[in-house]
Structure formats: structure tokens, C-alpha cells
Amino acid sequence: MVADAIRAALLTLIGLNLSAATSTSTGDTQAVMTIPAVTENQTWTVSLSQDWDVLGPFPIHAREQHFLSPSFPLKLTDPIDLNATWPSSYADGGSVGWTKAQSLDDVIEVSYPSVRWAALRATEGWAALQHHSVLRSVITVYPPSNPSNQETSIPRLLVDLDQGSFFTLLPPSDNKDDKFVPEWHAGNIYALGRAPPNAVSLPYPPSTDSPTTYEIVVSGDYEIRLFGDPRFDLGSEVPKTSIILTVDIQDTVPAVVRVDSHAVVSDFVDGWAFGNAVGVGLRSLDGWWTVTGASVSANLAEIFEVSLLQKTRIAPTQTRIIPITLTQRAPLRHDSIELTLTVESQDTVSEVRIAIPVEHYAQWxxxxxxxxxxxxxxxxxxxxxxxxxxxxxxxxxxxxxxxxxxxxxxxxxxxxxxxxxxxxxxxxxxxxxxxxxxxxxxxxxxxxxxxxxxxxxxxxxxxxxxxxxxxxxxxxxxxxxxxxxxxxxxxxxxxxxxxxxxxxxxxxxxxxxxxxxxxxxxxxxxxxxxxxxxxxxxxxxxxxxxxxxxxxxxxxxxxxxxxxxxxxxxxxxxxxxxxxxxxxxxxxxxxxxxxxxxxxxxxxxxxxxxxxxxxxxxxxxxxSGEGATAAPSSRSYTLTVAVPSDSGSLHGWSVHSLSIPGRLGRLGVDIEPGGISVRTTNIKAFSIRLGSLPEDVKNVPFLVDGQSVELDEASWDQPDFFLALAQEQGVWSPYPLFDVQSVPPTGRILNVLSSAGPITIVIPSQSPSAQLSAGLRIAHNLDVYHKLDADIITEDEAATRMRDGSLASANIVVLARGELGAFSRSILEEARTPFKISGTSLKLRGRLLNGPSMATLFLHPHPTNANSLVLFAYGADMSGFERAVRLFPIRTGVTVPDWIVVGRQADERGTGGVHGAGVWGNNWSWNEAMSAF
Known part of the structure; x- marks a missing residue:
């Protein structure tokens, strides 16, 4: 994607209107806030240097940066030596050092013309073009010029990183020690539209009477799917990484602002909504806010009414789309829908008035x-x-x-x-x-x-x-x-x-x-x-x-x-x-x-x-049906399944569970006039709807792996009858269908994204600042990459919800560093997986998972919903916890199965730092064939 296209994409990003009682519009919505007024950049200001130090290139495959340290090969606890060199197989002589680059209109372009890319490509193809770079510059935060107007709150930065994978801020060098752990934020590597900025807390308080300088480090990763083939796009052999970075100030003033880009509303056909779902994007600048009510303006009250689908709480800096149901009584002829949302904090009740433009069309x-x-x-x-x-x-x-x-x-x-x-x-x-x-x-x-x-x-x-x-x-x-x-x-x-x-x-x-x-x-x-x-x-x-x-x-x-x-x-x-x-x-x-x-x-x-x-x-x-026949074109076919819960049927045959989850399962079917023969590979349970079989097949012998299965003649006369079979110790027997359908979607941690509702992110109740930051970063990534909603709650609240039956039935992500909380313990003490609690830590197969910088992620059954999941992301210390957060699988191609334990060697060795990983067996059991630890 060329820089011009990236800049154009940035124009679609959200605008934050922070003025009280002022009507504004950026094309998607209009909003009037009746909450305390605040003006960005009124006090603190920030500048980003145009001068960049660049280190690279280093070979890397797509998504490998989620295991490697984003600052590889640097250790950011050490001072950055701009005269040092590092091994790289891409450079003549086998080593690379720092080079210089300058940004122009917020775009940093990184390329390495001295590398003989054509020679590398001649043997390795596109794979040779993918590479990793580390970029470094400085950000300066300036205090208010008029001390009498000085705000007491420490500002946050609003950072937009497009086409970069990660970034972090480092404290001033004289305030950094060897215990400092960088807090990495994911960039918007795809340059997706409708992406809110990252709200970043400064790693060290800025001076209130003089400028404070921080280092910013960016992981820049060239991927063919993002940047394309330079021969075609640039007419050059040299790949070029184009990164856009903007930095602004957000004062930490308790307020809620609308987010234009997150508005959801249907078009209207002859005055009637083509769908009853309405969404309003809101962002908390600071503080916890709950949306408790919704109503329409008086001039629309006779046309329709609106209601909150559910109360929605917004964490500090979080962006959420508020779900609203529209019930219509008469055609709408207005050009917009005017809504009022009631928002409450611990000590404030406010209203947000919004006008959402709509498009009208006549009946097609x-x-x-x-x-x-x-x-x-x-x-x-x-x-x-x-x-x-x-x-x-x-x-x-x-x-x-x-x-x-x-x-x-x-x-x-x-x-x-x-x-x-x-x-x-x-x-x-x-x-x-x-x-x-x-x-x-x-x-x-x-x-x-x-x-x-x-x-x-x-x-x-x-x-x-x-x-x-x-x-x-x-x-x-x-x-x-x-x-x-x-x-x-x-x-x-x-x-x-x-x-x-x-x-x-x-x-x-x-x-x-x-x-x-x-x-x-x-x-x-x-x-x-x-x-x-x-x-x-x-x-x-x-x-x-x-x-x-x-x-x-x-x-x-x-x-x-x-x-x-x-x-x-x-x-x-x-x-x-x-x-x-x-x-x-x-x-x-x-x-x-x-x-x-x-x-x-x-x-x-x-x-x-x-x-x-x-x-x-x-x-x-x-x-029209002319190009496809009602019956299969062949009577010999094979159904292939990897995750039964994510697979449908083939000619009425369905696989419900595998003998060894994590491996492929195949069901081969041969239908002859004299009988039906089924051959299974790694299948534990399957079914067939008899009405799906050819009409000339009835009351014929039914063989499964050579074993005869007897069917009641009356079953053949019921087209919607399902014959379900399960294997135990090599013997196939009829099985109640409902018993084999509740197989959770295990196989990889990525499945936590397939949630039936907003993902609940659980953070510790005691000293939750670091875990809240992690929860906000995950919620931000879910929004940017997938427009998936997230509800952030504490362990105490999660335990209360579980007791009173109000815990969401959708997927849950539990974040923990060091000691596990009461909610986590209540789930893990049921011993439904091989992970156990040992003192304040985790243990797997007798081994404590409390090594320095160790991260553990694993799927666990949901405590109240058999079809949902819990993902535990546990770090033995702050470094391990940050590693676990980076491994949360936002993108395809991140190789994280049902459970994984990763150590600090991953920073420089990628998956070579994995201590163990595997796929759960049936009923969340230890799966020896698909585990290594």
C-alpha cells in the first residue's frame, strides 16, 4: 500500500469532539455533550521528532514478531548503542548497524538499497523480502506555559501507528533501570479505517516546569500482503516499509465523547429501517462510565422508540459501540435520527445528544x-x-x-x-x-x-x-x-x-x-x-x-x-x-x-x-438449479474436518468429535446398491441424516470400519432421523445426538475471538493498573481489527456475577500477573484441565510456571456455558505478563494452540523460546499425542 493511500485512509479515522454544548459534525454523526467542557492541547503539548534511527533488516516470516521481542535484537533495559552492529544474513558482510531516516508528513519510509534483494529473491522468492526493522525517535512533552492555568493531571498520549506492528515508550534515560519492562501497544498494521487512537500513559511523569523527552521504539515489519511486490508497485527490487505515526495529547479529564466512525444504522426503504440495530460509538477520556438509558427526540417519538439492548460500561480510554434497538411505528421522513443517551459515572449523570444521518431510498x-x-x-x-x-x-x-x-x-x-x-x-x-x-x-x-x-x-x-x-x-x-x-x-x-x-x-x-x-x-x-x-x-x-x-x-x-x-x-x-x-x-x-x-x-x-x-x-x-443436481454427483466421497464445531455437514454426514483433537479427521463414504460402507480416520463420533441418502438406498447393510451397524427398519422411513454413532475401544455404537454436539471449539486460542457476545475481560481487583492497561490494549485491538466488543470487569465483580447468575455466557479472557485472584481460583480449583493452582502460581504436570519472564496462555471451559471458552493469560512477572498480552491472537497466522508456555528466550529465538504447547483432548483432557512439555 503506497503512502498516498495510507494518508487517505487516515482521513477516515475518528474525530474526538470535546466541546460542551456545541453541535459538531464530521460526516457520520452529530453530537451535543452536556458534560464538563474540555479542550485538547489547551495545556500540555507534545512534539515528535522527524529524525529516526533505523536498525535492520532482519529476516522474519509473517506473524513471527508476536513471539520475538518487537525490539529484537535490542534489549531495551540496556542503553541503546547507536554505534553497535548486529548479525543479519541479508547484509553483505553479515552484519548491520544503525542508519538514519526522516519522516515527511508523518510518514517514515524505511528501505535498504545496499542489500542485494534481487539475489536473495532469486533463491527464496517473496519470502526473502519480508523483514523486521527497529525504529527509534524521541517524543517531547511540554508543560503548560502559564503555571497558573496548569492542570494537575498527567496527560496521556494519543498515538496512531499505521502499517507498524508494535510501539512502546521509554522513560528518560536517567529514570530507566534494569527492572523496566516496556509496555507494547499494537499498531494498526493493516491501516484499517474507523480505528480509534491508542491512549498511552507516559512511562514516567513529565516535568511540570520543563520539557520531558521520551524515546519511542517502533517495530516495523515488511509483509508482502501489506506492502505488495516492489517490482510491481514501485518498479524497484528494493522493498520499502511505509509507516505513519502521529502523536497528540489527551488530558485525563473525566468525560465521554462520541466516536463518529463507530456509528451503525441502516438505510431506510420507503421510510422503514432496513434492520432494527443501531450503534453509537462512545469513548471515555477518563473514568468509568455506564450508559444507562436511550431515548429519541420528541419530534420522533410517534415514529419509533429506542431502547438499550443492555447497559454498557466504558472503561477509561475505551471505545465501545452502544447497542440500541429501534422499534418503528410509522415511516421516517427525517434526514437523521436524534438520540439522547444517559451516561453515569460514580458521581455524575450526563446526557449525550446525537443525530445520526440516514439514507432514504424508494422500494427497489x-x-x-x-x-x-x-x-x-x-x-x-x-x-x-x-x-x-x-x-x-x-x-x-x-x-x-x-x-x-x-x-x-x-x-x-x-x-x-x-x-x-x-x-x-x-x-x-x-x-x-x-x-x-x-x-x-x-x-x-x-x-x-x-x-x-x-x-x-x-x-x-x-x-x-x-x-x-x-x-x-x-x-x-x-x-x-x-x-x-x-x-x-x-x-x-x-x-x-x-x-x-x-x-x-x-x-x-x-x-x-x-x-x-x-x-x-x-x-x-x-x-x-x-x-x-x-x-x-x-x-x-x-x-x-x-x-x-x-x-x-x-x-x-x-x-x-x-x-x-x-x-x-x-x-x-x-x-x-x-x-x-x-x-x-x-x-x-x-x-x-x-x-x-x-x-x-x-x-x-x-x-x-x-x-x-x-x-x-x-x-x-x-x-436456477439447472447446474446442480439434487443428489451428489458421486457416491464415493470424503468429509474432512479439523475442528468439528467449526464445520458443517457433507451430504448429510457430520463429524461431532475427533479421537485425537488437533489432527485431521476424515470420514470416507461409499454408497453401493448393496450397502453403505464408512471408513473413518481419527473420528470419535459422527452422524448421518438418513433423508440425505440417495432414494434408492434403504434397508441396506451399514458398515463402519468393517463393523455392521443394525438399523431399525422404521428409522429408514423417517427422513429427518439422525443416526449418531460414537466409538469406544474400537466399537461403534448408537449414541444420543445431543450428547455429541456440545464439543467446545478447541484446537487453538484464536477460537476465543468467535464469541457469542462481547468478550468479558477480567482483571485483578487488587492493584489492577498494569492489568487494566493490558485489558484496555486487548479491548482496543479487538475493536480495531475485528470490531468486537469487550466488557472489562474485576475479579471480584466476575465472582459476584457468577454467584448471582449474571456472568455473560460469551467468551472470557482472564488476565493475571503473579498471584491468581478469587475468580480464577474458583474456576481452576474445579480441575477441569491439567492446569492446577500451586500456592500463588500455576502448575502443569507437576511443573511450576513461575520462571522469570514466563508466559502461559490456555483455554479453559466456561464456568456456566458449555459452548463458550475462558482464555487465561498468565505471566509469572511483569515481563511474562507482557509476553502473554502480545501473544493474544488478533491476526491469522499466529501459531498458538489450546495452551502454550513461553519463556524469555523467545525474545531472540521466537518459537524457539516455547517451553511447551498442545491441544486439549476430549473433555479438556491431557492429549499426549498433541502435547509437548
Whole structure:
């Protein structure tokens, strides 16, 4: 992404209006605050030097910086020696030293023209271009010039780091000792829009009568997916890292401000809301605030009413989207919705008045539809307001056709900046809706995890919206309808992913320019960690990526109609990815209904990619049912599963649990006139809906791994009868289906992001400042990267909620440093996993986890909800605690399975500093085959 594009993206970031009783607007909302007035920069000021010291480049693979110290190879407890050199295999002579760079308009560009990149690339390809740099500069904080007006509170900094991975502030050198532990904040490495700034507490109080200088250290990591191929983008062999950094002051004055970019509201069709979910973004400048009420202005009271979905508490500096339900009685003709929110702190009750602009459209018709589609709203995960775009069909039909679910590429803002262009790129259908989910954010989780869940939720939400009004019901469809998947680039990969995990919900797939998986996009051959880690342990870590490896799940698509597209000269995703996916698919089924279209000479995106006769014909054929048969095209097929809870059925067959979680499970089915034969690999429990079997198969022998399973003849006459089988000691026996469906989504810590509601972050009740900072950083990252909400509470409050039954049923993250609190103890004392409490520390398999700088993360069953998770992030000391926070998996490609123990050697050896890791067995048991400790 070039610097101009990054600067343009910054213009979409939030504006903070801190004036009391003053109407303001930045394009999304208008707000009037009836809380104490405060003006930023009225007192303290800050400046960021344009001069930068740069150290690098060092080989690194994508996401490896989450294990390595972000300041690698530096130890920030030591003084920084600008004359020192460090080993690097990228430099002639094998070592690198510090160089100089200057920022221009807040952009720091880092490149190393003396490195022979072409020679490195000749043998290592794109992998050779990925590298790590350390950037260092200074920030100066100035006290008020007029001492009589001096504020007593210490200011915070508002830091926006785009295209950088991490940053930290260091205290003045004469106030830093060897016990200092840097507090790393994640940057907005994807330059995502609608990202609030990091609110950063100064590591040492500034002087009130003279300037105070702090060092700022940035981890700059060049990734091909972010910056592209320099040959194509820059016409150069030299990769260039472009980082944008801005710093401002936020005084710590208790106040709540609105966040324009976080507003969520639907469009209105003939005056009626296309979705009842409304979201208002609020940020606390300081103090704890609770939103306790919502109402509409008097002139709108007869049109609709609003209500809080739930009371929402905002931690100091936290940004949250307040969920509001809209109940409409009459058409709206106003250009905005005027709301009043009641917010309370410990000693203050205030009101926030907001006007949210809305778009109005007439009822769609065959010839008239909004050029940029219609924006709908819904509650993701039961309570998080979210939006998506739809393109209505030209005509209703008595027999609804499957909708198209279209997944956008990485970096594409489908709701705002790129909304029109993405809608225009997709073919409007005669009888089918086209649904364009946001994927949580422009990158989301590569259409995995919460992004997949949101995509399916938009289909259900549109069904509900259309069914809510008589005028729209003739255009509706069933909420569990099958869909045709389309996608481009990351969305093309997402189409392979979603189709491969939920084959029975798919009528066809049109993936364009999709990559196979992250490890294939840019190989990990330049991994620093690989030089130190036991290959067996590395395999366990890599198993956390197995659920994302699309090529492993192509057996599930062997009977699905597919039109795979790729530009022959794609500069972004090499064309061999789609060729290889198609070839692998045909290995599973040589007669697979897959067509490969390679458009010679075309790049990654080109005009008419989806708007051509071949795509239109394929799509029309599939949606009408003419291109797909009701029965599978073959009677021999294989269902592949990695995480049963994240997988759907294939031709009615479902896998519910694995014999060894963490390894692939496969269910091979052969259907012959004389019987059904099932072959299992690593399967513990599965089921088949008998009505899904071919009509000519009834009352035939049923063999599972050579064992005959007897079926009551009456069962064959019940199409919705599920035969569930479970294996114990090599014997397959019928099993109650409900007993095998409650398998938690284990396999990797990343699953904590797939939460049914706002994630609850639990911090200690005693001296919680450091853990509150960590909780706020995790909540900030959840917002920036996924627009996932988080509720921060103390251990005491969590224990109270658990006792009175009000503990949220969604996923929980428990942060602990040193001694574990009462809530943590109450959960761990149940001994539901092999982790135990020993004194004030943790113990695993008889070994104390209290070594210097040691971090432990592990999933644990939720105390009250069998389908939710608890993630413990424990540090034996402050250094270990910070390490645990950095390993919280915000991005794809971070290899963290169900549990992991990491030591201080990770700072310079990456995963070579992992002491142990593994995947839980069934019922959260120790899984010897998938554990190393």
C-alpha cells in the first residue's frame, strides 16, 4: 500500500469532539455533550521528532514478531548503542548497524538499497523480502506555559501507528533501570479505517516546569500482503516499509465523547429501517462510565422508540459501540435520527445528544435500485451492532432462489470507501439477493472465525428483515437457505474456506484470485524461529493453522459446482494458487464439476472480473438449479474436518468429535446398491441424516470400519432421523445426538475471538493498573481489527456475577500477573484441565510456571456455558505478563494452540523460546499425542 493511500485512509479515522454544548459534525454523526467542557492541547503539548534511527533488516516470516521481542535484537533495559552492529544474513558482510531516516508528513519510509534483494529473491522468492526493522525517535512533552492555568493531571498520549506492528515508550534515560519492562501497544498494521487512537500513559511523569523527552521504539515489519511486490508497485527490487505515526495529547479529564466512525444504522426503504440495530460509538477520556438509558427526540417519538439492548460500561480510554434497538411505528421522513443517551459515572449523570444521518431510498424495482446497494443492520453475536450491504433482485419469485454471498478482498471497506465500486463489480440477479458482508473489518480474520460467523449471520439477518414487513415478504427466503459463494482475493480465499467447511450450505462457488493459505502465500523459509525450535514442537504449533489450510479440505467440495477465476499475470496472488487448488480438487474427484478460467494478461483486479458472460451463465445456471443436481454427483466421497464445531455437514454426514483433537479427521463414504460402507480416520463420533441418502438406498447393510451397524427398519422411513454413532475401544455404537454436539471449539486460542457476545475481560481487583492497561490494549485491538466488543470487569465483580447468575455466557479472557485472584481460583480449583493452582502460581504436570519472564496462555471451559471458552493469560512477572498480552491472537497466522508456555528466550529465538504447547483432548483432557512439555 503506497503512502498516498495510507494518508487517505487516515482521513477516515475518528474525530474526538470535546466541546460542551456545541453541535459538531464530521460526516457520520452529530453530537451535543452536556458534560464538563474540555479542550485538547489547551495545556500540555507534545512534539515528535522527524529524525529516526533505523536498525535492520532482519529476516522474519509473517506473524513471527508476536513471539520475538518487537525490539529484537535490542534489549531495551540496556542503553541503546547507536554505534553497535548486529548479525543479519541479508547484509553483505553479515552484519548491520544503525542508519538514519526522516519522516515527511508523518510518514517514515524505511528501505535498504545496499542489500542485494534481487539475489536473495532469486533463491527464496517473496519470502526473502519480508523483514523486521527497529525504529527509534524521541517524543517531547511540554508543560503548560502559564503555571497558573496548569492542570494537575498527567496527560496521556494519543498515538496512531499505521502499517507498524508494535510501539512502546521509554522513560528518560536517567529514570530507566534494569527492572523496566516496556509496555507494547499494537499498531494498526493493516491501516484499517474507523480505528480509534491508542491512549498511552507516559512511562514516567513529565516535568511540570520543563520539557520531558521520551524515546519511542517502533517495530516495523515488511509483509508482502501489506506492502505488495516492489517490482510491481514501485518498479524497484528494493522493498520499502511505509509507516505513519502521529502523536497528540489527551488530558485525563473525566468525560465521554462520541466516536463518529463507530456509528451503525441502516438505510431506510420507503421510510422503514432496513434492520432494527443501531450503534453509537462512545469513548471515555477518563473514568468509568455506564450508559444507562436511550431515548429519541420528541419530534420522533410517534415514529419509533429506542431502547438499550443492555447497559454498557466504558472503561477509561475505551471505545465501545452502544447497542440500541429501534422499534418503528410509522415511516421516517427525517434526514437523521436524534438520540439522547444517559451516561453515569460514580458521581455524575450526563446526557449525550446525537443525530445520526440516514439514507432514504424508494422500494427497489426491476429497473430502480440504489447504485451502492442498500445498507442493512443487525446484531452480530446477539448484541454487537453491525452492517452489511445488499443488492435486491429484479423480481420476486414464489420459489426463492439462493442468495449470493460475496466476500470482499483485504483492505476493501465494503461499507463506506469502496462500497460503490464493490457493488458495481457484482452482477445483479433476477431472483436472488446479493449479500455483501463486511467481515467485521476490511481484513477481519481472513474470512475465518468471527468473519465467517458474521457472513452467515448476514444471511439470517436479511431473511428476518424481509420477513418483518408485509411489503417485503414476497422477496424473502428461509434463514437457513443455501447460498452461492463469490469472492475476490482474500475473499476468493474466503470462498474456498467457507465452502470447504460448510459444503451442504453451498450450491456453488465462484472464487477469484484466491490464495491457498497464509503459509503458501509467502513461505516461512526465512523463519528465525526455525533455527531453534524442535521440529516436533513446531508441528504442534503449526497444528493451530490446520483449520485454515484450504487445500486440506478440498475433499468437501469435490461434488460442488465451482467456477475458479484468476488473472494470468496476477501480481498480488500468484496464479499458481488457483491452478493448484483446482488440481488438488480433481485428485479427490477427477469428474468434479469445476471449471478453471484463466484470463490471460490480466492482473489481480480487472474490469469485468465477475461481469462477463462465463460468470453470468454459470451463476444463473446454479441459482436456477439447472447446474446442480439434487443428489451428489458421486457416491464415493470424503468429509474432512479439523475442528468439528467449526464445520458443517457433507451430504448429510457430520463429524461431532475427533479421537485425537488437533489432527485431521476424515470420514470416507461409499454408497453401493448393496450397502453403505464408512471408513473413518481419527473420528470419535459422527452422524448421518438418513433423508440425505440417495432414494434408492434403504434397508441396506451399514458398515463402519468393517463393523455392521443394525438399523431399525422404521428409522429408514423417517427422513429427518439422525443416526449418531460414537466409538469406544474400537466399537461403534448408537449414541444420543445431543450428547455429541456440545464439543467446545478447541484446537487453538484464536477460537476465543468467535464469541457469542462481547468478550468479558477480567482483571485483578487488587492493584489492577498494569492489568487494566493490558485489558484496555486487548479491548482496543479487538475493536480495531475485528470490531468486537469487550466488557472489562474485576475479579471480584466476575465472582459476584457468577454467584448471582449474571456472568455473560460469551467468551472470557482472564488476565493475571503473579498471584491468581478469587475468580480464577474458583474456576481452576474445579480441575477441569491439567492446569492446577500451586500456592500463588500455576502448575502443569507437576511443573511450576513461575520462571522469570514466563508466559502461559490456555483455554479453559466456561464456568456456566458449555459452548463458550475462558482464555487465561498468565505471566509469572511483569515481563511474562507482557509476553502473554502480545501473544493474544488478533491476526491469522499466529501459531498458538489450546495452551502454550513461553519463556524469555523467545525474545531472540521466537518459537524457539516455547517451553511447551498442545491441544486439549476430549473433555479438556491431557492429549499426549498433541502435547509437548
Amino acid at each position: 424495482s426491476a429497473d430502480d435500485v440504489p447504485a451502492a446497494g442498500i445498507k442493512a443492520s443487525f446484531f452480530y453475536g446477539t448484541s454487537m451492532p453491525a452492517s452489511f450491504i445488499v443488492i435486491p433482485p429484479r423480481e420476486p419469485t414464489n420459489a426463492p432462489q439462493p442468495p449470493i454471498l460475496a466476500l470482499h478482498g483485504a483492505g476493501l471497506d465494503a461499507l463506506k470507501e469502496h462500497r460503490l465500486s464493490w457493488v458495481e463489480a457484482l452482477p445483479r440477479q433476477r431472483h436472488s439477493w446479493v449479500i455483501l458482508p463486511a467481515g467485521r473489518t476490511e481484513w477481519g480474520l481472513d474470512w475465518h472465525g468471527p468473519s465467517t460467523r458474521e457472513a452467515w449471520n448476514t444471511v439470517e439477518a436479511l431473511s428476518d428483515i424481509l420477513g418483518a414487513r408485509e411489503e417485503w415478504r414476497s422477496w424473502s427466503f428461509a434463514p437457513d437457505t443455501r447460498v452461492l459463494l463469490m469472492g475476490h482475493s482474500n475473499g476468493g480465499q474466503g470462498a474456498w474456506y467457507v465452502g470447504g467447511r460448510y459444503p451442504d450450505r453451498i450450491v456453488g462457488v465462484v472464487p477469484a484470485a484466491g490464495y491457498i493459505k497464509s503459509q503458501a502465500y509467502v513461505p516461512w523459509v526465512q523463519s528465525r524461529s526455525a533455527h531453534y525450535i524442535d521440529p516436533a514442537l513446531r508441528a504442534l504449533l503449526d497444528s493451530s493453522l490446520t483449520p485454515d489450510d484450504n487445500d486440506l479440505f478440498l475433499s468437501n467440495l469435490a461434488d460442488t459446482p465451482i467456477l475458479a477465476i484468476h488473472g494470468g499475470d496476477d501480481e498480488n496472488v500468484p496464479v499458481w494458487h488457483t491452478r493448484e487448488l483446482v488440481a488438488t480438487l480433481k485428485t479427490w474427484n477427477p469428474h468434479a464439476n469445476v471449471t478453471y478460467r484463466e484470463d490471460s494478461g490480466e492482473h489481480h483486479w480487472y474490469e469485468g472480473l465477475f461481469l462477463n458472460d462465463a460468470v453470468k451463465t454459470f451463476v444463473a445456471s446454479i441459482l
